[in-house]
Amino acid sequence: MKKRPFSPEDLYRFKSPGGVQVSSDGQYTAYVVQRCDQEKDETLTDIFITNNTTLASKQLTFSGKESAPAFSPDGKRLAFISSRSGKSQIWLIPIDGGEAWCLETKEAVSGPLVWTPDGKHIIYSAEVFSQDRQTWTPYPGAPDYDRERLAQLADKVHRKNTKDENEEDKKANEVKVITRFHYRHDGEGYFGHSRRQVFITPVPGAPVLDWKPQSRQITEGDYDHSSPTVSPDGKYIVVSARRTDTADYDQKSDLWLFELASGRGHLLYDAPGPCYSPKWSWDGKYIAFMGHDSKFSVSTTTDLWIIDVSQYLTQLQTQGESQPLTADAAQNITRPMDRPVGGAGSEIGFRGGASITWQGDRLVFLMCDRGAGGIYQVVPGGETQALLVDRALSVASVAAGQETIAYIASAPNQPDELYLLREDPVPVTQLNTELMAGITLGDWEEFQYSSDDGQPIDGWLLYPADFDPARKYPLVLLIHGGPHGSYGPTFMFTAQVFTAQGYVVLYTNPRGSDTYGQEFTKWIDKNWGDRDYADVMAGVDAAINRGFIDPERMFVHGWSYGGYLSCWIATQTNRFKAICAGASVTNMLSGYGTSDITLADEYEYGGQPWRDYEHLIKHSPIGHVSNVDTPIMLMHGEGDLRVAPSQTEEFYIALRRLGKEAIMIRYPGEYHGPRRLIHRLDRFQRLVAWFNYYRDL
Structure with missing residues (x-):
């Protein structure tokens, strides 16, 4: 079969697995497959199931x-x-197939779905209006009609994916009234006066065609609750909850226990920082969760924790309360x-699986080391053991049942696929095997170099398929977002697009990247554009020293924080022929309060505009914009709530006012990253055309 180069249009051809679940007996694995429909300009997701013995899939x-598939007990x-x-x-739906039927609820359901051990109920989450509709008022002096109007507006917002909009909906007064510090979230929009609550619904043993909603709300109050896990005896659930008056102003969340019969709630674990994704052990004695011990820092390493709840439950059962x-x-x-703790990221996949799960008396979890996600377990007695660690691949999500562990992983030359963990990995899916067999890919390598102060930094190089080290190649430097993200041995769609065009692609993990330890991650807190800039530029020099990079044809691309550093590079050096920066922070002063994560920005940037003006402008690309001599393309989603589009607008207008070469690309209706397939394709095609133009000048 004649092979062809990789292309941006391959975006439509890739399929990705996610949402992996293993039945408790270990016999079956369920998962979601995401595919693209170019004609409809949307991604589609369907559920598959595999017999773990025969590997037959359906x-x-x-x-x-x-x-969000979930096996019944x-x-x-x-x-x-x-x-x-x-x-x-x-x-x-039965696992052997047949007709699916709807267990209708009044609320729009969010996952995960959690079965009670007897198989008679399912627990789920939903965003609902959580105020007293009779007495509530959004603020003193608000008009009377706000009470019901805002409640109805919250109801409408959370009828997610509803297609049928009636005439009354179209005429509704949708004026937003904002009274909370945290009132919107990128990717979701304005959530108004609603909260995430936990519900339970009965599940009949057989389909009921005229089923009427019978769900019951378990959690209450003007607080958010998420990630329910149920006790093995079916009497309790534990949730991650933000039930403090300062919830909008810090990251702290606690573990709360609710009695399923009465709905009574009890504070189980008063955490020093955020704790989430609780998982009850199979013997009911322990709860494992992810989190860290800082209320405010977003650069604190996420750890795996365990608490023994046996004495707490004994006291609760005998005295009605517990400390x-x-x-x-x-x-x-x-x-x-x-x-x-956690799995590797994905550029085009969606994954949607777990990072921690119990397998009998063992706790299986994912952890990333130097960019690569691996599988580990904690055995009785507390010893941690590595189950799958490989610098040539990275694991993204994991699930476990009796004697079976399933996981999703990718490598620089292999997109996401689902595997079973055996002595040798057993592929469950081959979603992209035929596609990849017809595409030429180059080699890749991981290498380590020293920054200007001697700090070791990891980097990766991807090569064109016809790479010849005796030739000189143009270079594309890719910069990850975060800033506390990291690159690793995963499938990089953007990188493959450029290697197919004859570029060598470099990506690195400068200081500030996670997966290298707490000190390394915190290195750039309140000091963006310093060590991170030096580290990536040292990586460029290390690549040039290999002898096959043309230093006169080098390019930079990054998104989010990667966009910030791309803009920062434009203000600090003219070594690159062209730059493309997406969703970039360019002005830490004017950006204050325009993000859905203002408090995180305060911590990251190092201050507040009214107090730390000089510091913020010093570390902002806009403060050095007159230094730019490199042609730059700026991309942004017009609905971005993480980094306001005005950040790109400011930098673009300043550049044009100074007579610099700048282009601004705006994606209508998009949040922090393009979601519509046509916009994602446009991004890749436009990137290639922009860099190719300057490469060939």
Whole structure:
């Protein structure tokens, strides 16, 4: 078969697995497959199931609107979320196939779905209006009609994916009234006066075609609750909850326990910082969770923790109340390793799986080291063991059942696929095998270099398929976002697009990247544009010293924080022929308060405009914009709530006012990163055309 080069249009051809779940007996693995529909300009998701013994797979759903599969305790049914009817609802289907039916609820359902151990109920989350509709007022002096209007508006916002909009909806007064410090989230929009609550619904043993909603709300109050996990005896759930008056002003969340029969809530663990993704052990004695011990820092390493809840439950059952556990009761499992718990990121996949899961008396989890995600376990007695660690691949999500571990992983030359962890990895999916067999890819290598102060830095080089070290090649430097993200041995779509065009691609993990330990990650806190800039430029020099890079044809691209550093590079050096920066922070002063993560920005940037003016402008590209001599393309989503589009507008107008060469590309309706396929394709095509033009001058 004749092979062809990789192309931006391959975006439409890739399929990605995600949402992996293993039945409790380990016999089956369920997962979601995401594919692209170019004609409809949308991604579609369906659920598949595989027999872990025979590896025979079957597609269970076909509407393209499914997610979050969850096996029933007996392993005979799957619950999942689907928006096929217009609103996100729970659906059920036998694992051997057949007709799915809707377990209707009044609320638009969010995952994960959690079965009670007896298989008679499902627990889920939903965004709902959480005020008293009779007495609530948004602020003193608000007009009376606001009370019901804002409640109805919240209801409408959270009828997610509803297609049918009636005439009353179109005429509704949708004026937003903002009274909270945290009132919107990128990718979701303005959430108004609603909160995430946890619900429970009964599940009949057989389909009921005229089923009426019977769900019951478990959590209450003007607080957010998420990530429910149920006790093995089915009496309690534990959730991650932000039930403090300062919830909008810090990251702290606690673990709360709710009695399923009565709905009574109890503070279980009073955490020093954020804690999330709790998982109850199979014997009911322990709860594992992810988190760290800082209320404010976003650069603190996420660890794996375990608390023993047996005495707490005994006291609760005998006395009706129990003293909350505090920080000294939590065992930090991963602190000695000084690496973050969680899976690797994905450029085009969606993953949607777990990072921690129990397998009998063992706790299986993901942890990233120097950019590569691996699988580990904690065995009885507390010892941590590596199950799968490989510098040539990176694991993104994991699930476990009896004697079975399933995981999703990719490598620089292999897109996401699903595997079973055996003595040798067993592929469950081959979603992209045929596609990749017809594409020519170059080699890749990981290397390490020294920054200007001697600090070791990891980097990766991807080569064109016909690479010849005796020739000179143009270079594209890619910069990751975060800033506390990291690159690793994962499939890089953007990099492959450029190697197919004859570029060598370099990406590195400068200081500030996570997966290298707490000190390395915090190095750039309140000091963007210093060591990070020096580290990436040292990487460029290291690549040039290999002898095959043309220093007169070098380019830079980054998004979010990567966009910031791309703009910063433009103000500090003219070594590059052209730059493309996406969703960039360019002015830390004017950006204050325009992001959905203002408090994180305060910590990262190092201050507030009214107090730290000189510091903020010193570290902002806009403060040095007159130094720019490199042609620069600036991309931004017009609906970005993470980094306001005005950040790009300011930099663009300043550049044009100074007579510099600058182009601004705006993506209508997009948040922090393009979601519509046509916009994602445009980004890649426009990048290639921009760099190729200057490469060939």
